[in-house]
Amino acid sequence: MPYLSQTLNEAAEGKTFVLKVKYALFLMATGVLLLPIPWLTVVIASTMLWVGIIGWTYKTAPAIWFAKQTDAAMLWIAQKTMKDERDSPYLYSYIGIGILAPILFFGSYYVQVTYLGANEAWGWKNWLAALIYNVMNYGPYFAFFSKVATMIHKEGHMPKGVFKGVFGIFDNFHGHVLSLLYGHVPQGYPMGHMRIHHKHDNAADDVTSTIFYDRSHAARFLIYLFEFALFWTGISVANYHYKKGKMPEVRKMLYGMIAFYGFMALVMYINFWFGVAYLLIPHMSCIFLLAAINYTWHAWSDPDEPKNIYKNSITVLKGQYNVYNEDYHVEHHKRPQTHWREYPINYAKHIEEYKSNRAVIFQDTQAFEVFFLILFNDFEKMADKFVDLNGDMSREDIIALLKYRLKPVH
DSSP, rough: OOHHHHHHHHHHOSSHHHHHHHHHHHHHHHGGGGGHHHHHHHHHHHHHHHHHGGGGGGHHHHHHHHHHHHHOOOOOOHHHHHHHHGGTHIIIIIIIIIHHHHHHHHHHHHHHHHSSTTOOOHHHHHHHHHHHHHHHOOOGGGHHHHHHHHHHHHHHHHOOOOGGGGGGGGHHHHHTTTTGGTOOOIIIIIIIIIIIHHHHSSSTTTTOOOSSSSTSSSSGHHHHHHHHHHHTHHHHHHHHHHHTOHHHHHHHHHHHHHHHHHHHHHHHHHHHHHIIIIIHHHHHHHHHHHHHHHHHHSOOOOOTTOOOOOOOOOOOOOOTTOOOTTTTTHHHHHOOOOOGGGGGHHHTTTTHHHTTTTTOESSOOOOHHHHHHHHHHHHHHHHHHHSSSSSSOOOHHHHHHHHHTTTTTO
């Protein structure tokens, strides 16, 4: 039986009338997932404007002094409460965003109902207030969103928990609590990311594999977006485990889906448009954002060796947006239980493997920039960012390699 992405790719290539009709229907269905893009664009632009306005303050003497004091305080707290004090930066999210995000959400509902008449009618003032909330919830340069998303990821990789002793009650705080406010379905990472994505490492049985279609065609991202939506909502995760006969995993994923969509349904029942603006749109935005990032991490794969981790993930050096060393994505897949602070060390330690496999490595960029370079087929700019570890490739060789590894498996 062909994989879903194979079926969709066959329809996309449209060699018969029936296939062309199927692809047209698929595009209409997938178009729903693109609806939040205008809203998301305004939100992201606003968060970048935000950091553009206040960013200069980060380098002032008072800000640097304050950062050192808070870093020291977080380290002290980590030594008392966390299993590994190297994870002290996590506390900024646990404490800061963990307090701010719920206050923003419930405070917004109070303002909408008390001052903006959300229960009587929903107009432009309500939408403006919702937009302001989404910008504040994302943080300057969407730092709050990226921290929460990364922390849910990290928690998914730490089944034994982040905290020690009685503080263990805060384990999975991001995955079980903040996830509801940031568009993540609880249990998605332990049941999907860990038990499927890391088990298959973007190979054929991975429900979000990229290997069956030509990623140099921008429209093929829609196939990935559709599959990622099934994954992110928990549908393909539960289906995968059901087919494998793993009912405990199915139940856990279903519990997460019921918690997330049940919460959304409850809020919509109380106030429909509030639920749409504060939960549904952020959820759909999250699907698009993380689909773009994950697509980028695994866009390149050797058609002859789709299971080779050095060739089916990328690395970004001197990354412009490197949250907890997520840019070392090969290391994350090759040695997933390694502490994130050791990724650069292991990268240097295993540099010969990267060389022998001609790993796709970029520098001085970030996942979103690479994503758009892929969509626009800007191989010249990719070559500018490419790191040739062996030092024996011409510019033409680099571009040829990048094009080849965007091709589907043979």
